[in-house]
Amino acid sequence: MNSGSSNLETRSVLDELSSFNKGGLFDLGHPLLNRILDSFVKAAGIGAVQAVSREAYFFTAVEGSGGLDNAGGMPLEVGGKKHRLPGLRGETSSKSIEAMVKNTGKESFQWGLGAGIYSGLTYGLKEARGVHDWKNSAVAGALTGAALAVTSDNSSHEQIVQCAITGAAISTAANLLTGIF
Numbered sequence: 243m244n245s246g247s248s249n250l251e252t253r254s255v256l257d258e259l260s261s262f263n264k265g266g267l268f269d270l271g272h273p274l275l276n277r278i279l280d281s282f283v284k285a286a287g288i289g290a291v292q293a294v295s296r297e298a299y300f301f302t303a304v305e306g307s308g309g310l311d312n313a314g315g316m317p318l319e320v321g322g323k324k325h326r327l328p329g330l331r332g333e334t335s336s337k338s339i340e341a342m343v344k345n346t347g348k349e350s351f352q353w354g355l356g357a358g359i360y361s362g363l364t365y366g367l368k369e370a371r372g373v374h375d376w377k378n379s380a381v382a383g384a385l386t387g388a389a390l391a392v393t394s395d396n397s398s399h400e401q402i403v404q405c406a407i408t409g410a411a412i413s414t415a416a417n418l419l420t421g422i423f
Contacts, residue, residue: 285353
């Protein structure tokens with residue numbers, strides 16, 4: 243055995259996980275591409291977990307109780323909206339699984355898209371301008387918000403503008419508050 247293989251054998255799981263923070267998950271040959279893909283994959287994973295856990299909650303809490311409020315016998319609504327996926331009513335398990343997979347894929351893509359766009363824009367603007375400040379965050383947040391609004395089901399001009407303004411405001415506030423907390 244050579245010394246390289248014995249070194250790999252002695253590495254712990256903690257060493258493997260900590261190496262992800264140093265170099266990222268991928269090496270595409272350019273730091274911008276690495277950052278975009280790394281952010282996309284990590285956020286898409288978070289989006290998938292969020293979508294699956296929400297659907298599991300709806301299935302067990304809302305539909306498991308018959309979908310009725312115990313007090314008045316009224317249909318139970320979460321956040322003032324009915325359940326978004328009509329295919330997850332338990333008619334057949336294949337319909338339920340298909341609807342959950344489609345929803346999970348869409349949300350994973352949206353989370354990954356948002357993270358990839360924002361991360362890539364902040365990195366690119368920092369490299370182009372030579373400084374990372376609230377202006378970079380505002381532009382990246384606005385473009386990310388607009389991109390996410392375009393991927394929603396019923397996007398209108400007003401919704402795109404509103405999401406762009408919201409994205410700019412949130413990312414600017416986060417940038418300004420970074421040094422305080």
